[in-house]
Amino acid sequence: MIYLDHNATTPLDRRVLDAMTPYLTEQWGNSSSPYRFGNQARIALENARARVAACIGAAADEIVFCASGTEADNLAVRGVAAALRERGNHIVTSSVEHHAVLHTCRALEAEGYRVTYLPVDRDGLVDIEELERNLTPGTILVSVMHANNETGVLQPVGEIARIARERGIVFHSDAVQTAGKLPGMLCHTGADLLSFSAHKFYGPKGVGALYVRRGTPLLARITGGPHEHGLRAGTENVPGIVGLAAALALAVESAGTEAPGSARLRDRFESLVLQTIPGARINGNGAPRVANTSNLSFDAVDGESIVLGLDLSGICISTGSACSTGDPEPSHVLLAMGLSPKEAQGSVRVSLGRHTVAAEIDAAASALERTVARLRAISSL
Amino acid sequence: MDNPDEGMEQPDFPGPILFYNEEVIDHFTNPRNVGELTEAETDGYGLVGDPSCGDQMKLWIQVRQNRIEKIAFKSFGCPGAIATSSMLTELAQGKPVEEAKSITDDDVVEALGGIPERKKHCSLLGVMALQAAIRDWESRGSAGGGSQQ
Numbered sequence: 077m078i079y080l081d082h083n084a085t086t087p088l089d090r091r092v093l094d095a096m097t098p099y100l101t102e103q104w105g106n107s108s109s110p111y112r113f114g115n116q117a118r119i120a121l122e123n124a125r126a127r128v129a130a131c132i133g134a135a136a137d138e139i140v141f142c143a144s145g146t147e148a149d150n151l152a153v154r155g156v157a158a159a160l161r162e163r164g165n166h167i168v169t170s171s172v173e174h175h176a177v178l179h180t181c182r183a184l185e186a187e188g189y190r191v192t193y194l195p196v197d198r199d200g201l202v203d204i205e206e207l208e209r210n211l212t213p214g215t216i217l218v219s220v221m222h223a224n225n226e227t228g229v230l231q232p233v234g235e236i237a238r239i240a241r242e243r244g245i246v247f248h249s250d251a252v253q254t255a256g257k258l259p260g261m262l263c264h265t266g267a268d269l270l271s272f273s274a275h276k277f278y279g280p281k282g283v284g285a286l287y288v289r290r291g292t293p294l295l296a297r298i299t300g301g302p303h304e305h306g307l308r309a310g311t312e313n314v315p316g317i318v319g320l321a322a323a324l325a326l327a328v329e330s331a332g333t334e335a336p337g338s339a340r341l342r343d344r345f346e347s348l349v350l351q352t353i354p355g356a357r358i359n360g361n362g363a364p365r366v367a368n369t370s371n372l373s374f375d376a377v378d379g380e381s382i383v384l385g386l387d388l389s390g391i392c393i394s395t396g397s398a399c400s401t402g403d404p405e406p407s408h409v410l411l412a413m414g415l416s417p418k419e420a421q422g423s424v425r426v427s428l429g430r431h432t433v434a435a436e437i438d439a440a441a442s443a444l445e446r447t448v449a450r451l452r453a454i455s456s457l
Numbered sequence: 458m459d460n461p462d463e464g465m466e467q468p469d470f471p472g473p474i475l476f477y478n479e480e481v482i483d484h485f486t487n488p489r490n491v492g493e494l495t496e497a498e499t500d501g502y503g504l505v506g507d508p509s510c511g512d513q514m515k516l517w518i519q520v521r522q523n524r525i526e527k528i529a530f531k532s533f534g535c536p537g538a539i540a541t542s543s544m545l546t547e548l549a550q551g552k553p554v555e556e557a558k559s560i561t562d563d564d565v566v567e568a569l570g571g572i573p574e575r576k577k578h579c580s581l582l583g584v585m586a587l588q589a590a591i592r593d594w595e596s597r598g599s600a601g602g603g604s605q606q
Contacts, residue, residue, distance in 0.1 A: 451490070
């Protein structure tokens with residue numbers, strides 16, 4: 077199998093599993109228990125918190141663990157909305173967010189909040205001037221993702237953070253596709269809240285984290301015990317959290333060397349595709365992108381048919397977000413970038429990983445060429 | 458360690474996974490009757506689109522003695538659309554027009570041994586294209602005698 081869908085998920089790193097194993101076996105105590113056995117779990121939890129904080133340039137008390145990137149997004153968006161309800165009801169986000177933010181904003185609209193969905197240009201970038209024009213005294217939150225999960229396009233989050241800070245507006249960024257992928261500390265983006273998810277960087281599934289800058293107004297969305305500074309109730313998933321910390325440390329350590337290698341392979345893949353498939357287009361290639369992601373459009377063929385064609389050759393790619401597989405609607409991200417529904421329907425996402433090698437890239441490009449040619453021969457368009 | 462999922466049937470649940478059976482995959486990989494009929498060969502032509510998913514299908518028939526002598530299709534769409542279109546042409550090929558008219562989307566799905574629930578609407582496209590082609594043939598006024606132009 078050739079796996080080229082690392083934006084959906086990544087394999088668990090063996091070293092991460094080794095770090096987790098003691099907490100799945102002997103050290104199964106509850107980190108809130110009042111005896112030494114529980115305290116051992118507490119120590120592991122707090123060490124993991126400090127480790128994550130060090131990886132992103134935060135303080136340990138600014139890290140809140142939860143069960144997924146989606147939950148971190150929900151806590152950030154709903155938590156700020158609830159905390160600042162008295163101050164205003166306006167939220168600004170982008171039209172290309174992951175559904176974890178987009179559908180959460182739609183749900184808040186039903187609760188009486190007003191949401192502005194910023195348009196993006198042909199390359200998928202939000203327009204900073206448009207953002208500024210839409211900020212009002214009632215704006216309480218700006219939420220714009222760091223890198224898009226479908227295209228890899230990096231938003232100008234530093235610029236957005238500066239604008240939000242000047243106006244005293246909280247800024248959240250979904251960093252699920254950048255954590256562990258970009259060299260440098262995530263906190264240097266200047267965001268007040270950052271979401272990430274362990275399984276996107278070779279950690280376990282079912283664990284995520286939210287960075288909460290000190291002083292950021294936020295209310296818990298899951299209530300119960302006093303866990304996670306009162307921001308997320310529920311017995312902590314100690315093995316998962318230990319795994320998240322170990323995986324992030326490994327990813328951050330190697331990001332500086334992995335990202336350029338990944339970019340070289342991605343560029344090789346894209347130039348092969350452009351050379352061999354007439355009319356192929358790369359979406360978002362005029363914008364800065366994370367190194368591992370390529371989003372391609374082909375005329376007159378359906379993305380899901382391409383995905384199945386490659387699957388039958390043992391190659392895993394996707395039509396976009398794994399979270400919307402099987403949704404007959406074309407990608408909201410590509411539509412927002414100005415692609416027609418037909419162009420969006422003929423699009424696939426290829427996302428490389430730490431272990432991807434040139435031979436796999438070549439095999440995928442050649443399978444893609446064969447599959448697109450075959451489907452075009454069948455196509456009625 | 459034993460894998461508790463080993464040997465389990467793929468459940469037909471409304472989750473994100475789209476699982477196609479061998480028959481569907483075969484019709485997707487080797488679709489039958491793909492292509493176009495020339496204008497001289499064509500007695501009926503249908504073009505239909507599915508507004509819900511953007512799929513499109515073109516279908517040509519040649520009718521001899523009120524029987525579908527030749528059938529060909531081209532399809533833009535998901536694997537479900539391609540496979541159901543292909544199976545539809547197999548079901549219609551050689552059938553008297555009156556019989557072909559009564560082929561339903563359920564017949565196509567059944568012949569394929571089932572398709573995922575959320576892909577069932579795809580099977581309508583082929584049936585609609587065939588009916589459009591038959592209506593076209595009827596409107597050409599050759600119904601009843603068979604065309605021998």
